[in-house]
Amino acid sequence: MKKSLLPVKNVPASERHSVGKEDLVRLLKQYFGHPEFRGKQLEAIEAVLAGRDCFCLMPTGGGKSMCYQIPAVAKPGIVLVISPLIALMENQVAALKMKGIPAEFLSSTQTAQTKEKIHEELNSGKPSIRLLYVTPELVAIFGFMTKLTKLYNRGLLSLIAIDEAHCISTWGHDFRPSYRKLSSLRRHLPGVPILALTATAVPKVQNDVIESLCLQHPLILRASFNRPNIFYEVRYKDLLADAYTDLSNLLKSARNVCSIVYCLERSICDDLSGYLCKNGISSAAYHAGLNSKLRSAILDDWLSSRVQVIVATVAFGMGIDRKDVRIVCHFNIPKSMEGFYQESGRAGRDQLPSRSVLYYGMDDRKRMEFILRNAANKNSESSSSSNSLSEKSLEAFSQMVEYCEGSGCRRKRILKSFGEEVPASLCQKSCDACKHPGLVSRKLEELRHSSNTHKRDGFFPIIIKSSKDAFLEGQVQDTEFWNRDDEGSFSGEDISDSDDGVEVISSLTRSKISTKAGLDEKFEILKHAEEVYYQNKGQRKQEGSLTDKKAISETLKEASKKRLLNALKQAQERLGDLPLDLEASAIFLEMDCFKKYEKVGKTFYNSQVAATVRWLSSSSHEQILDRLNANSTTLVSTNCKSVTPPPDPIILDHVPGEASTGENQDNIKLKHSNESVEMKAPGEKIELPQIPSFSEFINQKRKEGQMGSSGVSSQYPSRGVQKRILDSQKNGANNASKRIR
């Protein structure tokens, strides 16, 4: 591990607060390149350096991280940062290291070796680490708290920073049960100042955070929530010919700038992203249905501008620091103003002009009301307090409906919901209602007339109806959140008990019992499930082979090949002149997925296939040829018009005397007389030779290694093998839609 430029020393308390404002500004310049502090940063930093607890409420992108990063370089000791997302920790730690500030994170996604190194460093006489990022789940583990206590007893803990502190409150929109356990920090580590940071905390949440964390006489800093550089706008789906086209035109007219599109459901993300890609917009879907490796790959692509538009569920975003997001669209109405503010606030973190566009539709409104009502009805069976909590969420949702259906200043409405009363003049025509009041009023009028339901119900009231509303129930059961199949995929095989403790297990149990969990609950379960999965993955690898349920069957492989083939065909339609043998390329790409994920199981394999399909839908001519060419020169023809002489076909052989049944893969021998696949001119019918399964291929290679290349006895696969391959091809088509989405 790289040694610190800033070695940690045990410094007597009397020497701890000697950093003046000038020194702090110098550190800000030196490490972060900013000339001055923003908003309430300096006050927060001075408070915690003086050993005072602090509750810091700053808008999204306001620079909250600096409030604990500057103390980490200004004061000896280690700053413990509790952060809700692994991706967020990884990003911040990487950025700090680049700036020469020693920082580490501990999470279940790391290897035991990496974790051990970090612990060794913490146990050393002079740990180099200045910021240690951990998840709330880790803090809840007794063993880890013991380690923290040791650091504390050695006088090495200088500050505890709790990022996204609103997650501790059941009143907040992002409640995370593991945050509740952070209340034990004060008891175990008395005297270490605590800094709670959030961008969204209505007064009720604020009090809850302060009480739960046992903050003592905290300095409460509250910056304005106004984001003057964001232009707010609502578009009415019911008045548009086609919302997909409208969004696509919007993004195109903005010249493919960096954007985020939020959707309620995974399927919409996939669909919409596909549509945008087809329309020449560089986009990718991001949601909890993708494994975390894939998610971080997509995030990387987006952060490094390889992809411009992310179409995501709310799983995307908390703490994402890309400064130049120019547009944030909500393709479905969010469930609360807090959520909307957080998400739209991801636009324009560089303070440059940016846009928030919300697509509002009556169906979306009904759907969200139904989801929230259902949660209310479900909870009312178990507890009256949770019932009132769910009613609270309906109330919170009504603020969003008012935002969309009201004709007044959008900015004023947002700020009002956070308890800030401002004059409409503050907006300076930076929302559609202030800029084009007549137009907005006309649209609302039109909307009123177009909706029979609203003639009856009035515009604003949200009425709590029975959850047995058949029409809505039918609609909503198709969403990602209430899909039984999805839950099934997080079965005991994929996830086992973890050191994350009871909470995870009970979450998983709940996921099996409850087929209609709430949105937060469901995401909570997904996040935990993934963490636990990674935590146990290494262990399971050692335990031996995959269980049947996780194994990747031939049928699945065939279906994947077909799916990749279709994607390749579409890519060819889109790009025109791909000089590729599509079938051979599909086989190659499927093999690639299989090789990577054979040992991990079908969930990951499926995700990899899905990612490849998405990649094909958005990649350029060169990218596709590069990938296939780099990996197998035989898949790409440099001149597709000239027909290359047919190479020798791939020959599957029996091992003499053993291959009569053909069912045992070990019995099959494979010969590549020329390890290439035949290229044909476009239009010419391609007769592909039979392709062996991966294990067939490996076994053959192994045997070739032992026997040399001469042990070939027959040119054709056994009847059993032929049958298996034919069956796979037949079943593949039937199972494709069931198994892979």
Ligand SMILES: Nc1ncnc2c1ncn2[C@@H]1O[C@H](COP(=O)(O)OP(=O)(O)OP(=O)(O)O)[C@@H](O)[C@H]1O
């Ligand atoms: N004093 C400053 N001057 C200029 N830029 C700053 C300053 N402080 C922070 N920034 C920049 O502002 C951006 C947002 O910072 P940060 O991620 O800490 O915001 P945040 O308040 O945590 O937002 P979120 O609520 O979305 O997590 C970062 O790119 C950061 O480098």
Ligand SMILES: [Mg+2]
């Ligand atoms: Mg932040």
